[in-house]
Structures are given as C-alpha cells and as structure tokens.
Amino acid sequence: MPSIHWTGKHLATPKPALLTIDSIVHPNGFGYPKAEPTGRLFLGDNLSIMAALLPEYEGSINLIYADPPFFTNRKFNARIGRGEDSRKPDEWEIADGYHDDWQDLDEYLDFLYQRLALMYRLLAPNGTLYLHLDWHADAYARLILDELFGADKFLNEIIWAYHGPSPIRSAFNRKHDTILSYFKGKDYTFNADAVREPYNQNTVNTFKSSRKAGFGKIPDLDRGKVPEDWWYFPVVARLHNERTGYPTQKPNALLERIVLASSNPGDLVADFFCGSGTTPLIAAKHGRKFIACDENLRAIYTARNRLVELPKVFNIEHDKSFKISYSILPKSIKVNLKKDLISLDTKLDLDYWEVDPAWNGKTFKSAIQAKRPVRSGNLPHELKIKIGSNVCIRFVTIKGRKYQLNV
Ligand SMILES: C[S@@+](CC[C@H](N)C(=O)[O-])C[C@H]1O[C@@H](n2cnc3c(N)ncnc32)[C@H](O)[C@@H]1O
Numbered sequence: 001m002p003s004i005h006w007t008g009k010h011l012a013t014p015k016p017a018l019l020t021i022d023s024i025v026h027p028n029g030f031g032y033p034k035a036e037p038t039g040r041l042f043l044g045d046n047l048s049i050m051a052a053l054l055p056e057y058e059g060s061i062n063l064i065y066a067d068p069p070f071f072t073n074r075k076f077n078a079r080i081g082r083g084e085d086s087r088k089p090d091e092w093e094i095a096d097g098y099h100d101d102w103q104d105l106d107e108y109l110d111f112l113y114q115r116l117a118l119m120y121r122l123l124a125p126n127g128t129l130y131l132h133l134d135w136h137a138d139a140y141a142r143l144i145l146d147e148l149f150g151a152d153k154f155l156n157e158i159i160w161a162y163h164g165p166s167p168i169r170s171a172f173n174r175k176h177d178t179i180l181s182y183f184k185g186k187d188y189t190f191n192a193d194a195v196r197e198p199y200n201q202n203t204v205n206t207f208k209s210s211r212k213a214g215f216g217k218i219p220d221l222d223r224g225k226v227p228e229d230w231w232y233f234p235v236v237a238r239l240h241n242e243r244t245g246y247p248t249q250k251p252n253a254l255l256e257r258i259v260l261a262s263s264n265p266g267d268l269v270a271d272f273f274c275g276s277g278t279t280p281l282i283a284a285k286h287g288r289k290f291i292a293c294d295e296n297l298r299a300i301y302t303a304r305n306r307l308v309e310l311p312k313v314f315n316i317e318h319d320k321s322f323k324i325s326y327s328i329l330p331k332s333i334k335v336n337l338k339k340d341l342i343s344l345d346t347k348l349d350l351d352y353w354e355v356d357p358a359w360n361g362k363t364f365k366s367a368i369q370a371k372r373p374v375r376s377g378n379l380p381h382e383l384k385i386k387i388g389s390n391v392c393i394r395f396v397t398i399k400g401r402k403y404q405l406n407v
Contacts, residue, residue, distance in 0.1 A: 001151060004143035006106040011117055016052035017044050017319035023364040023394075025304065025354075029385070030311040032367040033358070037313045039280055042293040043300045044319030046272035049293045050118040052319075061122045061291070062189065062267035065258055065279050067132040067250060068115070069100035071108045076100065076247035078298055081349060081372075081398040087240065088376070095399065097247040098275075098296050108137065113144055115272065120148045122270065125185040128155065128262040132250070138178040145182050155181040155188070159230040160254060164237065181262075189267075194260040196224035231257070240375060246276035246302045255282040263288055277303025284312045297324065298400060305352060308369045326394060326404035333395060335405060337387060344381040351398045357385050359392035359406065366394075 019042070026032040042049045078097035102108040119129055129149075133141055146154070158179040166173040204221055206213045219225065236242055236249045243249065255278050263269050265287035271279035274292035280303060283290040294300055300316065307314055318324055329335070334345040342355060354366040370380040395403040 001146065002143065003147055004109070004140055006109045008106055008110055009113065010110070012114065014047045014051040014114065014118070016054075017042075017048035017321075019049075019052055019317050020320055021363055022316040022318055022324050023354075023356075023366050024313065024315050025308060025366045025369070026313050027308040027311055027369065029367045031313050033365050035313045037315045039284055039290040039292070039307070039312060039314030041274075041277075041280065041300055041303055041307070041314055041316050042291070042318065043295070043297060043316070043324065044293065044322045045295050046293045047114055047118065048319055050115070050122060050272060053291070054118070054121060057122050057268075057291070059121070060124050060268060061270045062124050062127050063130075063259065063263040063269045063288075064119050064123060064127070065130045065132070065255065065269070065271050066116070066119060066273055067248075067271070067275065068112060068273045069098070070134050071102060071105070071136040072100045073102060074100050078247055079245035080298075081351070091376075092245075093398070095298070097298070105137075105140070109140055109144070112137070112141060116141075116144060116148055119270075119272065120184070123184045124268075126183075126187045126189050127185075128181055128183045128188050128190075130158075130179050130181045130258055130262070132160075132177060132179045134177045135174060138180065142180055145180055149182040149184065153182045153184065155183050155190075156229050157181075161230060161232050162235045164235055179258075189262055189264060191261055191264070192226045195227060195257050197227055198224050227257070242374075244276045244302050244306065244374065246299060249276040250278050252278060252282055255279050256286075259283055259286055259288065274303055275299050277306045280314075281306045281310070284310050284314075290314075295322070297322075301352070301396060301400070305371050308371065324402065326402045329395070329403045329405045333403065335393060337391065337407060340384055340386045342383050342385065342387070342391075342393065346381075349398045350379050351396050352379070353383075353393060353395045355383060355385055355387075355394075356392045358388040359390045361390065364392055364394065372398075 076097040078095045079092045080095045081093045131141055159176050161176045199221055233251045233253045236251055242252055259282050267288050269283035269288045270291040272293045274294045280290040280292040332346055332348050336343045352371045354369040356365045357367055368383050368385045370383055372379045391407045393405045
C-alpha cells in the first residue's frame with residue numbers, strides 16, 4: 001500500500017487536560033436542577049481534551065464529524081453583535097474568529113494525524129468518522145485515514161457542492177468540499193431509509209411514461225432514493241436563519257444527513273472542531289448525546305447560544321489551562337432583583353446573560369437565559385424566575401467580556 005510521510009511524523013502520548021465544569025445549562029429551566037446532562041461542550045485544545053476523555057470513552061463514540069482548519073493559511077474573522085443578518089453588512093462588527101495558518105504542510109499534517117489517531121481510538125466498533133476538508137489537504141488526509149483505519153474501511157468520498165462569489169479568473173471556481181468517511185468495523189451504522197430523498201422529477205416522468213426505462217428495474221418512486229455521494233446544499237452565508245456570524249459555519253442540512261445516516265437515537269455523536277456548534281445542535285435535535293469541543297471561546301459561546309434553543313441539559317467544561325474568568329460587574333450594568341423578576345439597566349452591548357437562582361457557590365447551574373436573536377433585535381433585559389437567597393448572574397458582552405454578580 002502507498003503511505004504518506006512528512007518530516008517529524010510521529011504519534012505522541014498527549015497530556016490529558018484537567019477538566020473543570022464552568023456551568024450546567026438547563027435551557028429555560030428544563031429539568032432544573034436535577035436533570036442529567038446529555039451533552040458536553042468543551043473549551044480547550046482537542047488533543048488534550050480527547051486524551052482526557054479516553055479513559056471514559058475509548059471505543060464508545062458512534063459518530064465523529066471532524067471539520068478542522070483546511071490548511072488555507074488564512075485567518076477567519078467572525079461577525080458579531082447586531083447585524084449578523086447578511087443582508088445588512090454595514091451593521092456587521094468584525095472580530096477575531098480562528099486562525100488557519102501553519103509553518104508548512106508538515107506541521108499541518110502532524111496536527112491532523114495526532115488528532116485523527118485519537119478519534120480512531122474513541123470511535124465505537126460500529127462507529128464512523130467523517131472528515132471534512134477541501135482541495136488544500138484532502139488528498140494527503142485520504143492516505144492518513146487509510147493508514148489509521150485501513151484502506152478497506154473507506155466508506156465514501158462525499159462532494160459537497162455549493163455556489164458563491166469567487167475572485168478566481170485563471171481556473172474553474174473551486175466550489176466544493178470533500179468529506180471522507182471511514183468506518184471502524186463491518187457492522188457500522190448506516191440508516192439508508194433515514195436519508196432517502198425524492199427522485200428527480202425527470203426520473204419520475206421517465207418511469208411514468210415507460211416501465212422499461214430502468215432495464216427491468218423499477219424504482220420505488222414513493223420511497224425515494226438513497227442520495228448519491230455528491231450533495232448540494234447552499235452555504236450558510238445564504239441561510240439567514242442559520243447564520244451565527246462564526247466563520248466557516250456548516251449548513252444544518254449537511255450535518256442532518258450525516259447524523260441521521262450514521263447514528264441512531266441515543267447514540268453518542270462527537271465533534272472536536274465544533275466551531276459554531278452545528279453538529280451538537282443537530283445531534284441533540286435528533287435525540288443523540290453529544291460531545292463537542294473547540295479551543296476558541298467565541299465558538300463555545302456561539303454553540304451554547306444555539307443549544308439553549310433545545311430542551312436538553314448540557315455541561316460547559318474546560319481545560320484548566322483555558323480558564324474562563326469572570327470579572328466583577330461594572331457600574332455600567334445595574335441589576336434589580338425582585339421576588340421573581342430580574343431586570344437590567346444597561347446600555348452595554350450584551351450578547352447573553354443567564355441566572356442560577358439557587359447558586360451553591362461552586363457549580364453554576366444556569367436555569368434561565370437571555371440571548372440576542374440570531375437575525376436582529378434586542379437582547380431581553382428582563383427574566384422571570386423565582387430566586388432564592390443565593391443568586392448568581394453571568395453576563396457576556398458581544399466582544400466576549402464576561403462578568404459575574406453573586407448576591
Ligand atoms: C472549520 S471550523 C469548524 C466549523 C464548524 N463545523 C461549524 O459548523 O461552525 C474549525 C474549528 O476548529 C477549531 N480548532 C482549530 N484547532 C483546534 C484545536 N486544536 N482544538 C480545538 N479546536 C480547534 C477552530 O477554533 C474552529 O472553530
């Protein structure tokens with residue numbers, strides 16, 4: 001078999017992260033305070049997070065979707081605050097997103113190799129890995145996956161095609177990504193019926209006019225077909241209701257197809273490069289448990305903002321070296337507490353605030369959340385909740401500043 005080599009290729013034993021819980025989030029009081037979390041959202045370098053998860057999860061994750069930086073050698077900005085609606089670009093505010101720059105290809109491939117090797121160990125025997133890349137590195141990654149999984153465990157090379165503006169004048173516009181999928185064992189999950197789609201109208205018309213069109217094979221037109229390995233979904237820049245402002249966010253429909261095909265309700269789905277949280281959102285929506293991770297706090301907060309739409313309890317945890325610190329409340333935020341109403345008086349540009357009405361002084365259990373609407377509109381300045389004698393309120397500004405008030 002051909003194999004791939006680069007300078008410095010090696011598999012190290014990574015140092016496990018020291019995991020700490022930042023908060024347990026009960027969207028709109030769902031199950032507060034007792035319900036068990038069905039999801040874990042981690043802030044930290046996925047290498048040390050995965051190493052820390054190995055003792056508990058080795059061989060037990062049913063589906064891993066990985067959407068790492070693509071080796072573009074670019075820096076991606078985020079759009080924050082009001083005006084994420086892409087039809088009003090003058091209202092966008094630009095902030096740091098994430099970096100995809102590397103010394104050289106060797107460094108990038110080693111980064112990928114170390115992480116894919118851990119994902120392989122975490123996968124369940126019936127598990128599948130989907131690796132999302134594009135022309136920059138997909139050919140090299142195919143050889144890495146052949147090495148880690150075995151070339152005979154190759155499942156699909158999926159082409160995700162889309163439209164969009166491009167400055168290229170000297171080649172065809174590069175408008176597809178490549179998603180490589182590999183299974184661990186031959187009993188891998190693939191739910192063909194869960195992802196069927198209607199036949200193309202031309203096919204329906206052809207079979208209606210002539211039963212012989214399929215050379216003796218007559219498709220079940222009502223049941224629909226299993227999709228081909230090339231997919232068209234519009235990019236998120238065109239999906240105004242999904243767009244969070246986090247860079248390179250993937251469409252919900254794309255993750256929906258992967259999650260439905262390659263996992264079952266109750267399964268565990270993981271994404272260690274989760275960005276805006278598309279995978280955990282879709283996994284939770286379809287009754288799967290999730291593990292998601294990103295090293296960028298803006299990503300974790302974006303994912304959290306999306307996840308609070310669903311009645312599913314989840315943890316936010318972090319590696320101790322990625323401390324999430326809260327400053328004391330500035331004078332520019334005034335809080336009024338009544339028996340079952342908390343109201344704010346502030347002109348500060350807040351993105352989110354949440355309340356633990358019975359804080360135990362250790363773990364923050366978020367029982368109610370106020371967040372800025374995805375499209376446009378104002379953050380609610382009032383939350384109704386019965387409060388006890390110990391209350392803790394946390395605030396995050398659109399720039400990512402964090403404050404905490406203990407009463
Ligand atoms: C292509 S984006 C993922 C986008 C995501 N699929 C979505 O739908 O929003 C890649 C993400 O990987 C994260 N990342 C890069 N290196 C990482 C590392 N070592 N550990 C954890 N996250 C990392 C970046 O911060 C970025 O959010």
